[in-house]
Amino acid sequence: MTEGADLRTGDLPDQLTAAEAGMWQAFRNGSVYDLRSGDAAVDDPHGGHPWGSERSVRARTVAWLLLDGPPALQGRVASLKLTGVRITGVLDLAGGTVVPYVELKGCRFEKEVLLPESRFTTLRLEDCAVPRLEAARLHTEGDLHLPRCRFHNGVRLTDAHIGTDLLLNQAVVHQDRRGRSITGDGMTVGQDLQAEMLESHGELSLRSATVGVSLSLRGSRLSNPYTRLALNAPQLTVNRTLYMTPAGLGNPPATSGTTPARGTLVQRFECQGGIRLDDGRFGDAVDFDRARFTFDDDQGLSLLRIQTPELRFLGERPERGKVVLSGARVVNLVDRASSWPGPGSLHMGGFTYENLVPQGAFPLTRRLEWVAAATAEYAPEPYERLASVLRDSGEDEDAREVLLAKQRRRRETLPLAAKLWGYAQDWTVAYGYRPGRAALWMAVLWAATSVAFAHAGHQSVNGDGHPAWNASLYALDLLLPVIDLGQAGNWQLRGGWQWTAAVVVLLGWILATTVAAGATRLLRRG
Numbered sequence: 019m020t021e022g023a024d025l026r027t028g029d030l031p032d033q034l035t036a037a038e039a040g041m042w043q044a045f046r047n048g049s050v051y052d053l054r055s056g057d058a059a060v061d062d063p064h065g066g067h068p069w070g071s072e073r074s075v076r077a078r079t080v081a082w083l084l085l086d087g088p089p090a091l092q093g094r095v096a097s098l099k100l101t102g103v104r105i106t107g108v109l110d111l112a113g114g115t116v117v118p119y120v121e122l123k124g125c126r127f128e129k130e131v132l133l134p135e136s137r138f139t140t141l142r143l144e145d146c147a148v149p150r151l152e153a154a155r156l157h158t159e160g161d162l163h164l165p166r167c168r169f170h171n172g173v174r175l176t177d178a179h180i181g182t183d184l185l186l187n188q189a190v191v192h193q194d195r196r197g198r199s200i201t202g203d204g205m206t207v208g209q210d211l212q213a214e215m216l217e218s219h220g221e222l223s224l225r226s227a228t229v230g231v232s233l234s235l236r237g238s239r240l241s242n243p244y245t246r247l248a249l250n251a252p253q254l255t256v257n258r259t260l261y262m263t264p265a266g267l268g269n270p271p272a273t274s275g276t277t278p279a280r281g282t283l284v285q286r287f288e289c290q291g292g293i294r295l296d297d298g299r300f301g302d303a304v305d306f307d308r309a310r311f312t313f314d315d316d317q318g319l320s321l322l323r324i325q326t327p328e329l330r331f332l333g334e335r336p337e338r339g340k341v342v343l344s345g346a347r348v349v350n351l352v353d354r355a356s357s358w359p360g361p362g363s364l365h366m367g368g369f370t371y372e373n374l375v376p377q378g379a380f381p382l383t384r385r386l387e388w389v390a391a392a393t394a395e396y397a398p399e400p401y402e403r404l405a406s407v408l409r410d411s412g413e414d415e416d417a418r419e420v421l422l423a424k425q426r427r428r429r430e431t432l433p434l435a436a437k438l439w440g441y442a443q444d445w446t447v448a449y450g451y452r453p454g455r456a457a458l459w460m461a462v463l464w465a466a467t468s469v470a471f472a473h474a475g476h477q478s479v480n481g482d483g484h485p486a487w488n489a490s491l492y493a494l495d496l497l498l499p500v501i502d503l504g505q506a507g508n509w510q511l512r513g514g515w516q517w518t519a520a521v522v523v524l525l526g527w528i529l530a531t532t533v534a535a536g537a538t539r540l541l542r543r544g
Contacts (some may be wrong), residue, residue, distance in 0.1 A: 025352055036072070037053065041103070055073075078107060095118075132152045136156055165185050166485055188216070214237055221247050326348055336359055351373065362394055371390075474511050505520075
């Protein structure tokens, strides 16, 4: 193929086709080589119109240019910039080092692209049709751009190192033989990983991947009817924010920015299949604003042991499946009452959060339902965590209501006798969390016993030198176990009234202890 050509001087090799000769000269000149016909339907790389030899180049010629191409023309920088070109055969650059800048737009690859263990400065494939991209351990100093490309048999980026940004915006990726659409296990991205409005048909795998800034799945649609997970990303590290939020539709789409302005037509993040983010670390936030999840009964959103300063749980309530937050650690929990699943579908054992930032109405009754939904069997920790957060935010009354709800939930697990005693405590003194009720009962009991003791037979204990009999003070002396008003020690009831006095003493101890405990809690918080 090189016969008659001197590559050091840039002579054209023999046996190049006309299309390849034009590409060769454009490479030396650093200019765009555009073979489009001008008809949008014909030029669509994903369409069905055939592209003939007049716009086709061989993959081995492309590889030759990139790995051992001719020198640039004087004053130019050699680069491969193709538009509307068909590449025939397998483009195999495995293990190679590509120095020239590479940018292919609207191109159609006949067979897979092989880039394992290759090195690039920057590689851009935009709006290209590619059967498969095999790029395990690929290394780029700059960006890897794959926007609007369509991959029919998956993308493999296992252990790849992307120096700056990885762009997959509006790409369409179908599953490979293993059921995976994109395999990025162990991948490192220096800055942003943007996969906005991505269509993934299969498992998107990012196990142990690291993203230097943010990972954006705004407006993306993940679907995997083949296996359990649509997004499998345990031990994922994102130094800033993971976005599973809407993208604004328009021309161009409003991606890679803030939340679309009110009134903008948006495309939500949608996932049909399970999501696994276990043991993930997120530097700023995990954002599920308006996300839509469709799970089967054995699927769900798993956030086991994740750590993030802020979790924005603001998506639609999943109708089936589970949401698992066990062991997760969050500073700010930003949520909406309508986003959480019902009983049996939420698991929060060991879930810790420091602040609640509800969006919209989220009354305490709904918050208690939220805790109850997460505890199919009684567990005190979710109630105590909620009470602690409410107390720290100054909501003391709400905190007491939560602890009262905890006692009522616990009561249902007790034997019959203990359950009946619990009902009595709840009805009389609300387990001590409403001390005002205990004080009211004490006042009622004092009034009733004062009237009763006014008609009771009584006698002096010490003979002379005792204070005058006073039924009200005597009743109060029995009710207050610590204070001595001089009545109970000097007067004694006769007959059956002594049993009444004993009951009053017992009730007095119970009610006084309840009032004292409530007052102690108030003073401690003050």
